[in-house]
Ligand code: AMP
């Protein structure tokens with residue numbers, strides 16, 4: 426388990442910026458220590474625990490990039506067509522080395538090793554065969570054309586991956602190309618997830634008139650799984666301090682992080698806060714972010730705790746800015762900042778100075794081919810459909826107070842937020 430001090434989430438200021446939150450998490454949350462070896466087929470999305478150096482060069486041998494004819498560039502006259510006899514043939518995977526003598530060509534195929542002495546390949550589309558069976562080569566091909574030299578992709582010893590890399594499919598491909606079969610990764614984080622609220626019931630159970638089905642637990646669990654976590658779904662807790670405290674304490678024994686939604690505002694029926702205070706330490710981060718309300722950060726028996734607001738859109742947005750960086754820090758991943766992509770606003774908007782806002786938008790291709798963002802017409806933090814029916818969020822920085830149509834704004838697609 427990660428060793429975090431009880432006051433690791435302490436913050437002195439009245440209002441916390443998103444950047445301050447991300448920085449505090451990166452500085453004060455340390456990674457779980459345990460690692461494991463996994464087969465390559467299981468490596469996608471895992472966090473590398475140790476760096477990987479290229480154990481061989483790629484390509485491992487100099488080979489042809491095309492189907493064609495290999496020659497020695499020294500034999501080519503500039504500006505004149507030339508005809509060479511074809512002295513041999515080399516296929517991909519051929520082990521016998523083929524040599525080439527001056528004035529000869531060798532028939533070669535993509536991926537086949539270059540004949541010793543040859544350094545240039547004519548594409549088969551660019552040549553013709555004359556009546557004598559010789560290959561007729563056009564003038565003007567540069568020396569070295571259509572050849573992939575040893576190590577042009579990666580040199581042996583190259584620092585290919587640093588520890589903390591979250592492996593992508595193409596990373597797994599490169600590791601496979603190195604001939605490795607397993608990688609050392611950080612173990613998966615165990616995250617305990619609760620919903621809270623007397624009005625919240627699980628889908629599949631009977632719903633009283635004044636109750637609603639739990640949606641946050643499914644959203645948060647899915648987002649956690651996309652970040653590589655093992656989710657422990659611990660159901661719904663009632664708004665009762667003692668039972669909340671007991672459940673959170675039990676969860677702490679087996680989890681690397683406890684995540685709850687709801688019950689962390691400052692109303693008298695917000696019992697999660699009080700429960701955590703009873704059994705651990707808690708600070709409320711008043712974040713300068715909309716949607717979002719206070720986020721509760723704490724430590725229960727050495728295990729970090731995060732309580733996100735109950736409104737689904739506020740849960741979603743605070744997840745991306747508080748939970749995601751915490752998961753990355755706990756899992757030993759190198760922080761990956763969210764980088765908004767510039768798009769054109771097709772809406773006007775006014776906002777408060779000093780607060781980060783996220784506007785739900787759809788992207789559309791404008792007449793000139795550029796991308797423009799259309800704002801979802803309604804703004805409530807409880808509107809789950811506003812997340813479902815949009816493509817992502819436009820991020821409006823603390824300094825922004827107005828958006829006018831045509832202005833460039835930063836867009837974060839939902840697929841990049843997890
Ligand atoms: P709270 O943060 O507990 O004050 O809740 C804010 C709003 O979010 C209330 O309208 C709750 O009913 C709603 N809410 C809380 N938890 C959930 C949940 N798990 N799924 C859907 N809505 C929720």
Ligand code: MG
Pocket residue numbers: 621622623687688694735
């Ligand atoms: Mg509540």
